[in-house]
Amino acid sequence: MKKVILIYTSSTGSTEAIAETIREELEQNAVHVTVKDSFVATPDELQEYDGILIGTYTWDGGVVPDEFMDFYEELDYEELTGKIAAVFGSGDSYYTKTFGAALKLFAEKLAEIGAELVLPNFLVDLYPEENDLIAAKQYGKKFSEFLLKK
Numbered sequence: 001m002k003k004v005i006l007i008y009t010s011s012t013g014s015t016e017a018i019a020e021t022i023r024e025e026l027e028q029n030a031v032h033v034t035v036k037d038s039f040v041a042t043p044d045e046l047q048e049y050d051g052i053l054i055g056t057y058t059w060d061g062g063v064v065p066d067e068f069m070d071f072y073e074e075l076d077y078e079e080l081t082g083k084i085a086a087v088f089g090s091g092d093s094y095y096t097k098t099f100g101a102a103l104k105l106f107a108e109k110l111a112e113i114g115a116e117l118v119l120p121n122f123l124v125d126l127y128p129e130e131n132d133l134i135a136a137k138q139y140g141k142k143f144s145e146f147l148l149k150k
């Protein structure tokens with residue numbers, strides 16, 4: 001069975017709702033999923049998994065939220081060649097210049113340390129509506145397809 005780790009943070013529940021939908025879909029596709037909050041996860045544990053999913057909102061000025069910052073910075077010391085990854089989360093399009101900027105920061109960092117980003121960042125504006133959750137389901141399905149192909 002392929003193994004995925006899904007690490008996320010969510011201050012008001014939007015990213016969490018997306019994470020939950022993606023998790024359910026992965027499990028429906030026979031993928032084993034470990035879900036962790038950002039503040040308890042450490043980058044060294046990523047080595048145990050075939051796939052990595054990061055879920056984050058974006059904080060003030062377009063940055064990674066505080067509770068994800070240690071993890072984000074410590075990624076510099078990991079090597080993720082051979083792993084597939086994708087990044088999702090919620091932002092607020094009111095912040096036109098930094099809408100979803102933290103997703104981009106994570107995706108760039110994961111690529112720098114060798115992970116293969118198999119899907120574009122999946123960014124939802126505020127709380128996910130029904131169509132967003134349908135898209136989240138498809139996102140999870142596609143991620144499992146990439147995983148099972150490896």
Ligand SMILES: Cc1cc2nc3c(=O)[nH]c(=O)nc-3n(C[C@H](O)[C@H](O)[C@H](O)COP(=O)(O)O)c2cc1C
Binds near residue numbers: 092
């Ligand atoms: C002080 C503050 C600053 C924010 N700055 C940004 C930002 O720069 N870009 C963005 O996309 N969203 C920004 N947001 C919005 C959050 O990312 C958005 O509310 C998101 O839906 C929260 O997701 P969550 O429910 O998973 O925590 C900001 C929110 C607050 C309260």
